[in-house]
Amino acid sequence: MNTYKRLDQDDLKNITAFINRDRILWDNEINEEYSHDELSAKQHYPDMVVRAVSTEEISKLMHYASENHIAVTPRGAGTGLVGASVAIEHGIMLDTTLMNHFIELDEQNLTLTVEPGVLLMELADYVEKHGYLYPPDPGEKSATIGGNISTNAGGMRAVKFGVTRDYVRGLEVVLADGTIMTLGGKVVKNSSGYDLKDMIIGSEGTLAIITKAVLKLLPLPKKSVSLLVPFPTLAEAIRAVPPIIKSKAVPTAIEFMEREVIMDAEEYLGRKFPDNQADAYLLLKFDGNSMEEIASYYDKVAQICLQQGAIDLLIADTDERAESIWKARGAFLEAIKSSTTMMDEVDVVVPRSLVHNFVEYIHQLQSEMQIRIKCFGHAGDGNLHAYILKDQLSDEQWDKILNLTMDKLYSKARSLNGNVSGEHGIGYAKKEYLRNSVSDKAVVLMQGIKKVFDPLDILNPHKVCQE
């Protein structure tokens, strides 16, 4: 067992020599927020929080941490769901939210260079104002781009545009020993040695600290239309997705949602959803440069939905109508959370042709386990979010039922050739399930890679593949 140095007054003094004291939180200056992420059951306080403002500061800090064998937990906005940004070994929490500058919009290369603390919503506003799109679109808009890169976040537009990984052209990172390294750049192609950049993306702060990112942008589509399609049952809604994909129409997003979750969102937001006639809905979005182009897609998709049993078709071609629907969609996580005492989640991804199997299994498991499971997600890319709710269960009952339910859900995902996480990551909470879903040899490779990048295991210990 690796033991880490806990910080004392000497460390505070030493670190204050290269980091301004007013950007160091120490002892009771450390807010409760820093002891958990969005979903942690347990609190873990770091000994110190450092709010860095530059790559050089982070380099010095990592050098100090490696010399003194101090655990360092990088953290963006703390919106994660799997404990990746929780300081299990105390030590230093490295908060990058003050590094939130837009460094360069390069319109000749279609790249945007940013610091890691820029929030997703700020990024979206910035590029749209300049006529560009940064396609990854996770529900949590107050996450940082650094956090999004660290989990390879996906979001709703993955059906058409892919995930965060597909939009990171270059990174500047600081390694565990303080080395500053640039990976990739503004270049469109690269076959120059092993792909260290993609190894960092999705590594949840365990291999290096992201201090700068060069993102790929697309021209902003001029028009978009959303289509809300009510179905009698969720099974019918989800079964309509493979024929849509097969039809060669290319929706930007295909989300599924159930009445119960929509009702939670109505209550949470204090506003009505535009439709209430059905138990289940598909919500589709189409983008393009002209209404004719988009219409050719959604006409075809509308036909397919009706053939598959859709009750109605609601076209949201004004900003207001579309916003009221997508706002509800965006509030699902918070709405479900506020409907119960405690919850945990699975974020599995399965081949998109098999989403209905998984959803039917969830329904069956609810009765079998006598527990509420709320579910919504990305029907178009096979990534489901299922939330298991504690409600009035005792802590003891909850632990037992939760573990059993989790085991069953992940085991079902494996049987469908799915993976543990589509976009939330592994962090601390899903380590055991990752272990069960990949081979022992794959874990050995991951641990070997961890050791290459961070031989002292000081960067975000006990996460992803580490004991």
Next chain:
Amino acid sequence: MNTYKRLDQDDLKNITAFINRDRILWDNEINEEYSHDELSAKQHYPDMVVRAVSTEEISKLMHYASENHIAVTPRGAGTGLVGASVAIEHGIMLDTTLMNHFIELDEQNLTLTVEPGVLLMELADYVEKHGYLYPPDPGEKSATIGGNISTNAGGMRAVKFGVTRDYVRGLEVVLADGTIMTLGGKVVKNSSGYDLKDMIIGSEGTLAIITKAVLKLLPLPKKSVSLLVPFPTLAEAIRAVPPIIKSKAVPTAIEFMEREVIMDAEEYLGRKFPDNQADAYLLLKFDGNSMEEIASYYDKVAQICLQQGAIDLLIADTDERAESIWKARGAFLEAIKSSTTMMDEVDVVVPRSLVHNFVEYIHQLQSEMQIRIKCFGHAGDGNLHAYILKDQLSDEQWDKILNLTMDKLYSKARSLNGNVSGEHGIGYAKKEYLRNSVSDKAVVLMQGIKKVFDPLDILNPHKVCQE
């Protein structure tokens, strides 16, 4: 220095126990082709060539090789340009070209599962027949998909669609010790531990042997138009590209070409290029689902080209006209090769806004070094192919001038924040230039990763980052 076992009659006997003798080439059964790739100056014969037909065979072979410390060089069609598929340490050459089956077209998940020996041209035909597009489009259509994945091949459509990496959803690989491993799958998103799949992609057969690939497909665009634009000079042609990118039109491809190279292609193909009025050309392609959609793009681009000094605009909206142009483009490498006695290449990639700097430097270097350098490439994604020609130089002069020219070209690329290889890889020939272009620490990380995957260094030794 690692020493490898050379194969003897006992090895032949042992390997024949699990590989059919008629798929083993031994001694003088080994064709000269297997001693080099498309551009090697020196011959290196393997002791044995194994033409594998299954993952299980490859697993057994790697197990045998690791037990006996035999070097193994994986090889597809041998069309590489940097020596990655050359058996420097003799040993076993593992030829995967007989593993050339289409395993599954999954239209609900838009994936195609193939064996590694499928040729790029076969793949293109197959998916187009079913109404799909596999976007990566390298010039060398007789390369295997396994080779393409191993170099992260790019090609002409990268401007719009990206590179091979972006279209590999899953891999089955055999590790150096014979372990069979599946990475990724049909899933669209994945945040389940470190990204081993992307580590294999572009690793040029040094980390694992690819035995199966799940590729992502797109619906085939219904229409396409090519635009050939003559310019008075290459500099003017290339300077038109950044304004095109900035205009938010999205061409599928933007290639540049010079009269001299076109003349080589005319001679090589024995047919005339459709235009001969200019010293330099841009060749653009636009794809879409209707002519209206495409016209809106190329009208804008045509205006920009004229503003930037284009002499004329030639629209190829029939298959015949387009084919005659793209056929010439496809023959450039062979045509240049046949115009000289020997050549070597650089495949640098620079930010696309800086391509003109690099091309101007090449022109200057030609006079400075008194050597012919032919150049063409992907103006839209910053990836240039420059060929340095030996012509009538003596071997001694050639070695000297080639080395000096190479040093200068790579040094220029570095100064433009470029990378050593956009799509051809590092292999054996570009190792030294990779070393000069990345930090020592990056090389240490790469070598560490190599050791994790292949601790005995038997897989394709002396390539990419290894001594």
